[in-house]
Amino acid sequence: MGPQTNLSLYLVTDRRLSLGRSLEQVVEEAVRGGVTIVQLREKEASSREFYELAVRLKQMLALYKVPLIINDRLDIALACDADGLHIGQEDLPYPVARQLLGRDKIIGLSVENRADVEEANLWDIDYIGLSPVFTTDTKTDTAPALGLEGVRELTALSVHPAVGIGGIHPQNAGEILRAGANGIAVVSAIMSAPDPCKAANELSEIIKQNKK
């Protein structure tokens, strides 16, 4: 991950939450509003659909110099020449993913507890995702919420930059950053916002005010 990679406002997509708007449209508005990095997450699409969507998003995001990260599917990341891959504990093992993607791509890993962070500390990963910070309706297969205390504990333990995810919105974004996170990741706070550009801009302002 280059020193210029900005994890501060990290959008994770979910087409089911886009209120009927196209994913590309919502993501582009969000980027205009200040999103700094985008993760494409597709759990139900065919490989062909996922690939075609990834290619379109990659082209659009390149115009804004915003990196595209692919969730789970290393083949889709390779096929669209994404900037990186985000993996969870149920996805490919990190060392396998790094070997296949090479050192030039960003790889992020979701961690849920101290043991996950300690394992991640042994690896040259680019960032960790602290998941979930708060309870959320967006993802139902998650571990217990970490809370602010968990964010403090795990960011202190981690040697890597950390992004919090799960139940984050403008009212709690600042305290997550003050607890030690380098960035906040959101899904519904932007995907389901009536005005994704404005929602991203509001979060972006909160980030500026709470920068470490």
Next chain:
Amino acid sequence: MGPQTNLSLYLVTDRRLSLGRSLEQVVEEAVRGGVTIVQLREKEASSREFYELAVRLKQMLALYKVPLIINDRLDIALACDADGLHIGQEDLPYPVARQLLGRDKIIGLSVENRADVEEANLWDIDYIGLSPVFTTDTKTDTAPALGLEGVRELTALSVHPAVGIGGIHPQNAGEILRAGANGIAVVSAIMSAPDPCKAANELSEIIKQNKK
């Protein structure tokens, strides 16, 4: 695909049909009975489970010098160093898959009609899967059955070796080969057989009697 690759008795796995036995056990018995190539197909496993199963199968099949083909997931094929990948019309586009896998790996493509075969003829694919030959309960998202007439028409049109799949069992295997197929692919005829070794052996004998 090396000239030694034998497509004649092609097993496609389905864990749901293995009657509670482990996939590795059923596949190993089937290979002992005469299966010449194995495709690992997992539509519900996490990437981690798929990867770990693929690594175990690859190790076991290497002992028998039987190639392992991964269904759809090019990342899993790379991660376990499989012998090849099988893609359908809803998976990664063939040219993208070939570029990522290189010329040394086997790539097969499912075709359902003349247009698919004509497109496949333009590519350096290793084999086509004619799908479905007959109606089947195993896969529910299929095109109309080709029948023997379809097998004759599409194998005559194809420049690539062809494997028939869908509703194949000992009573109809011979006529599919006589209609022009180079091999038969089965799922439940072996996965759900009380004795997978014996089931494979019976099909293997039919193949020998109907070789072109």
